[in-house]
């Protein structure tokens with residue numbers, strides 16, 4: 001049966017699909033899935049309860065940064081292709097990597113809760129796309145991130 005392609009990450013070409021956070025071909029990874037929700041992007045994930053950060057009831061900060069990073073990468077690619085007026089396909093999807101990532105940890109993220117990531121396109125300037133991401137659990141913005149994503153040259 002043919003794969004159903006829906007999420008941004010489903011359109012990454014195979015050679016860009018091995019990321020621990022978002023690669024659909026990384027069987028040990030988190031395989032996050034991001035979608036448009038109006039002008040924002042959204043990803044929902046329920047991390048396993050062994051991703052603990054210090055205390056048993058809070059999520060590891062590195063995981064939080066990874067989720068923000070990967071959701072921002074997908075949002076950057078989807079935003080760029082939207083700007084170009086093209087459809088997402090595995091042939092057309094632009095490849096973005098993270099040049100810079102800042103995370104502001106505002107509140108502990110509870111283990112066991114569903115995490116929602118909401119992305120906003122802050123700027124598109126040629127190959128540079130800046131994405132803001134809120135990480136929300138149980139109605140609280142637990143972390144805010146900003147990522148500068150750069151389109152890799154060989155896909156231009």
Ligand SMILES: CCCCCCCCCC(=O)SCCNC(=O)CCNC(=O)[C@H](O)C(C)(C)COP(=O)(O)OP(=O)(O)OC[C@H]1O[C@@H](n2cnc3c(N)ncnc32)[C@H](O)[C@@H]1OP(=O)(O)O
Pocket residue numbers: 011012013016019022069070073074077093094095096097098099100127128148150151152153
């Ligand atoms: C289909 C999508 C697939 C997505 C796959 C999943 C991605 C998951 C996200 C990740 O975790 S990626 C892994 C972590 N990131 C990396 O390993 C990237 C390592 N760094 C690089 O490969 C290069 O430094 C990079 C591609 C980011 C930039 O190299 P370039 O040679 O393309 O940059 P160039 O010198 O041409 O600069 C282009 C612009 O970006 C700016 N720039 C480059 N690096 C920067 C930086 N680090 N901070 C701020 N600005 C930066 C640079 O100043 C310039 O701005 P202007 O055009 O305005 O002059």
